[in-house]
Amino acid sequence: MFTLAYLSDPHLAPLPTPAVRHLMSKRVFGYINWAASRKNIHDRDILDAITQDMLAQGADHIAVGGDLVNISLPDEFVRAADWLRTLGAPDEVSVIPGNHDAYVAMNAATGIGRWDAYMTTNAESMRHLADGPGGFPFVRQFGEIALIGLSSAVPKPPFFASGKLGAAQLAALEQILQELGKQGAFRAVMVHHAPLPGLSGRRRGLDDVHDLEAVLRQAGAELVLYGHRHVHAVNMLAGEPPTPVVGAPSASSSHTDPDQQARYYLFRIWQESNAWKCEMTGRGPKGAEGPVTELEKTMLIG
Numbered sequence: 306m307f308t309l310a311y312l313s314d315p316h317l318a319p320l321p322t323p324a325v326r327h328l329m330s331k332r333v334f335g336y337i338n339w340a341a342s343r344k345n346i347h348d349r350d351i352l353d354a355i356t357q358d359m360l361a362q363g364a365d366h367i368a369v370g371g372d373l374v375n376i377s378l379p380d381e382f383v384r385a386a387d388w389l390r391t392l393g394a395p396d397e398v399s400v401i402p403g404n405h406d407a408y409v410a411m412n413a414a415t416g417i418g419r420w421d422a423y424m425t426t427n428a429e430s431m432r433h434l435a436d437g438p439g440g441f442p443f444v445r446q447f448g449e450i451a452l453i454g455l456s457s458a459v460p461k462p463p464f465f466a467s468g469k470l471g472a473a474q475l476a477a478l479e480q481i482l483q484e485l486g487k488q489g490a491f492r493a494v495m496v497h498h499a500p501l502p503g504l505s506g507r508r509r510g511l512d513d514v515h516d517l518e519a520v521l522r523q524a525g526a527e528l529v530l531y532g533h534r535h536v537h538a539v540n541m542l543a544g545e546p547p548t549p550v551v552g553a554p555s556a557s558s559s560h561t562d563p564d565q566q567a568r569y570y571l572f573r574i575w576q577e578s579n580a581w582k583c584e585m586t587g588r589g590p591k592g593a594e595g596p597v598t599e600l601e602k603t604m605l606i607g
């Protein structure tokens with residue numbers, strides 16, 4: 306039995322005070338938005354309660370689905386790196402970037418490059434798989450379980466929160482999924498933006514969502530994880546067998562609506578009679594208040 310813990314969109318608060326020169330960009334719109342509303346949605350106490358509960362579960366690996374920061378201030382990336390270290394060492398935690406982690410074009414060394422150790426292919430995968438273009442997809446294998454991390458984070462104009470994978474990354478993903486499929490591995494794919502058409506509008510969706518859906522259908526995957534919409538959702542991508550596609554709410558959300566309240570997930574994965582089984586448990590503070598408790602338990606596969 307392997308346990309994968311997954312949370313997304315922590316949007317770490319509080320926001321560091323930005324230098325005026327850092328606001329001379331799209332960041333100014335994000336800063337106004339943060340001050341006007343988002344700072345009331347993303348609650349650090351809720352995130353801390355969730356991560357404490359998650360760490361107590363002793364999962365085999367932790368996956369973080371992007372949007373660690375808010376307007377891509379250099380100080381936010383430093384704080385996010387500190388936060389990642391509280392979750393575990395780079396070989397115990399994987400992270401992918403979200404659109405807020407690429408809010409403006411910036412030097413990788415002062416941006417997501419600070420999380421590089423959490424976004425690399427591990428030694429077990431390195432033996433037969435190479436990183437995709439620009440380091441994505443990266444693959445982390447733990448015996449027969451494989452986690453494939455994609456980057457859909459590209460800087461976009463103001464009022465766009467969309468993303469893009471690009472043809473080269475999609476081609477590498479297809480190859481990786483086929484190779485892991487031949488090995489009979491459990492393939493968990495993690496991408497920040499919603500991976501199926503119809504889940505997000507044009508300004509918030511993945512530009513090449515149809516291409517991603519086609520790759521997932523053709524090459525196959527056992528589980529797909531995403532964040533970005535800040536909504537708990539389970540969809541099935543038709544196939545033989547169908548692939549569960551799980552969307553996570555923000556792990557720091559103070560919303561009380563059942564589908565938007567803060568959560569993390571535990572995926573328990575095992576094999577029975579040569580077939581994969583996967584059970585999903587969502588845990589969070591009920592109604593965004595009180596202790597972290599089980600919110601749902603579902604057999605996704607088997």
Ligand SMILES: [Fe+2]
Nearest residue numbers: 314372403533
């Ligand atoms: Fe987000």
Ligand SMILES: [Fe+2]
Nearest residue numbers: 372403404533
């Ligand atoms: Fe996002």
